[in-house]
Amino acid sequence: MSGNVDERGEMVLRADQTLNEALQLFIRFEVNEVPIIDHQRREIGRLTCRTLLKAVADKWDGRTTIESLWNGEKETEQVGREPADAPKVSRASVSELTAMVERLKRELQETQSIVETMKTVLDSAYEGIVVVDAHGIIQEINKAYCQFLGIRREDAVGKHVTEVIENTRLHICLESGIPERGFIQKIYGQPMVVHRIPIWRDGKVIGAIGVLIFQGVSEVYQIFKRLQDLSREASRKEEKEERAAPSRKQIFGLNSIIGRSPVIAEIKQMVRRAARVPSTVLITGESGTGKEVLAKAIHQSSPYADGNFISVNCAAIPESLLEAELFGYEEGAFTGAKKGGKPGKFQLAHKGTLFLDEIGDMPLYMQAKILRALEEKKVERVGGVEEMELDVRIIAATNKNLEEMVRKGQFREDLFYRLNIIRIHIPALRERKMDIPYLLAYHMERICEQFGLKQKEFTKEAMQVLMDYSWPGNIRELVNVVEWLVGMVDGQKIQKEHLPAHILSPQRLAKHGDKEGEKRKIVVQTDTNWREIVDAYERERIKQALIEERGNKAAAARKLGMHRSTLYEKLKKYNL
Numbered sequence: 001m002s003g004n005v006d007e008r009g010e011m012v013l014r015a016d017q018t019l020n021e022a023l024q025l026f027i028r029f030e031v032n033e034v035p036i037i038d039h040q041r042r043e044i045g046r047l048t049c050r051t052l053l054k055a056v057a058d059k060w061d062g063r064t065t066i067e068s069l070w071n072g073e074k075e076t077e078q079v080g081r082e083p084a085d086a087p088k089v090s091r092a093s094v095s096e097l098t099a100m101v102e103r104l105k106r107e108l109q110e111t112q113s114i115v116e117t118m119k120t121v122l123d124s125a126y127e128g129i130v131v132v133d134a135h136g137i138i139q140e141i142n143k144a145y146c147q148f149l150g151i152r153r154e155d156a157v158g159k160h161v162t163e164v165i166e167n168t169r170l171h172i173c174l175e176s177g178i179p180e181r182g183f184i185q186k187i188y189g190q191p192m193v194v195h196r197i198p199i200w201r202d203g204k205v206i207g208a209i210g211v212l213i214f215q216g217v218s219e220v221y222q223i224f225k226r227l228q229d230l231s232r233e234a235s236r237k238e239e240k241e242e243r244a245a246p247s248r249k250q251i252f253g254l255n256s257i258i259g260r261s262p263v264i265a266e267i268k269q270m271v272r273r274a275a276r277v278p279s280t281v282l283i284t285g286e287s288g289t290g291k292e293v294l295a296k297a298i299h300q301s302s303p304y305a306d307g308n309f310i311s312v313n314c315a316a317i318p319e320s321l322l323e324a325e326l327f328g329y330e331e332g333a334f335t336g337a338k339k340g341g342k343p344g345k346f347q348l349a350h351k352g353t354l355f356l357d358e359i360g361d362m363p364l365y366m367q368a369k370i371l372r373a374l375e376e377k378k379v380e381r382v383g384g385v386e387e388m389e390l391d392v393r394i395i396a397a398t399n400k401n402l403e404e405m406v407r408k409g410q411f412r413e414d415l416f417y418r419l420n421i422i423r424i425h426i427p428a429l430r431e432r433k434m435d436i437p438y439l440l441a442y443h444m445e446r447i448c449e450q451f452g453l454k455q456k457e458f459t460k461e462a463m464q465v466l467m468d469y470s471w472p473g474n475i476r477e478l479v480n481v482v483e484w485l486v487g488m489v490d491g492q493k494i495q496k497e498h499l500p501a502h503i504l505s506p507q508r509l510a511k512h513g514d515k516e517g518e519k520r521k522i523v524v525q526t527d528t529n530w531r532e533i534v535d536a537y538e539r540e541r542i543k544q545a546l547i548e549e550r551g552n553k554a555a556a557a558r559k560l561g562m563h564r565s566t567l568y569e570k571l572k573k574y575n576l
């Protein structure tokens, strides 16, 4: 910069110097204006801080010479001379503005780098990936997809997805907001496996991602066969359980917790941690939020998975029977005691998990007994003399405020601390609305499969109403609504008008903040109605299948997509 001082010791810039050099000089000496000289060192004008910053902000090419800026090659307005009414830039603001420009430049570079990384990731993927906006317009498509379709990226971006990808349903997925996983889509006559994933933000679908997984279904079959061979041995236990409930898809452990909200991700993380240690877990959350589902997931992912998962609803067992239920009894322990006695839930859960649901409803004297069992790891049957050593993982759950109950003396403080070692809280469904479409899709698929029906879809309007609803009964209520809709709607599309009246006009239901009891009453009441309707529907379907198959039960079971033993159970249930 030494060449930038004239004979009078003043700062100058030569016209052939670059904007980079000028900016450095302005920053280093915090000047506001510098004379520009030609090669004969004559002053030909002045470069102001404002002009320099504008040039930088407009087209930041640091190699541009002051001269070319001056000549207006890249600038349309007069450059170099400050308009008469231009605001004067103070020394302080010079440094502030340059710092701002530097910051913006850095941020821009970072954003460009992220975009570049994303593009590289997309293009490195083996799968075909396409991203559309809320209108179905392609925003991004990766190399693998373009190669498969035989198109260029620039010919696809900006077009509606239906113009580019044959038989796509990505635009339908935008409407329903429901993900479609593992669907078969024919492209160029070839069956392909695809995922369609809607992108939700602030309760709205803002786009969708389509993933073309393999180059063909045959490849999936090959992989599936390989996996089957490998896991045959390991899956003996699963097969046993599947036999017990053949019409339902079995999902285990963490996979049984459906939801994509950040809070569900956190909960899954907690489940992973809780599964690793034998510590007691306390699960809290409103009724129907999935406390039992979570407890099972912990059990299935833990070293206790080979043992039983025994669930006890402490509120449902009469007080007088609770002790015998939990600890078992010896023969003759009391009038009416079974011959040979009976093992208690603790004993049944030995080397497994005991799930104490509604622990807040446990009477105080039983709390003391449970505490003793937990601390000593021993139980004694009612009427017995011998103690049995037990290795049981305890998971307790409640929808009550146990801290408050401890304060009021309704719950033992020592038991509370013994239970509260790992605490997991499940928020109400209305506090994690982005899980709603995933739960609807999951239960729709599960129930349709169970009833042997083709899966139904929600229209955008119906989905919006379901998203807006506050679900006072949480996921249990959602499951009931799906079951009701599967039974009641004839076509494949579930329209807004098909939804139950209390969901369409929720003001008829109790508002949040109303007494818990009131809320429960409404949910239970609606539950009963749904159950009756669903049962009537199922009875009718079974009757029809038997008529069509001329009384052949095996054929009717096949037609209904249920196992023969399930059909026998239902025939008994419906008196058919």
Ligand SMILES: Nc1ncnc2c1ncn2[C@@H]1O[C@H](COP(=O)(O)OP(=O)(O)OP(=O)(O)O)[C@@H](O)[C@H]1O
Binding pocket: 256, 257, 258, 259, 285, 286, 287, 288, 289, 290, 291, 292, 293, 294, 357, 399, 439, 442, 475, 476, 479
């Ligand atoms: N994350 C989830 N994914 C899928 N289904 C779920 C999930 N959570 C709950 N459900 C379903 O919701 C219903 C209620 O779940 P669950 O019985 O675990 O709730 P809960 O909180 O234990 O209820 P309560 O307090 O009344 O005992 C069940 O049908 C269950 O399958």
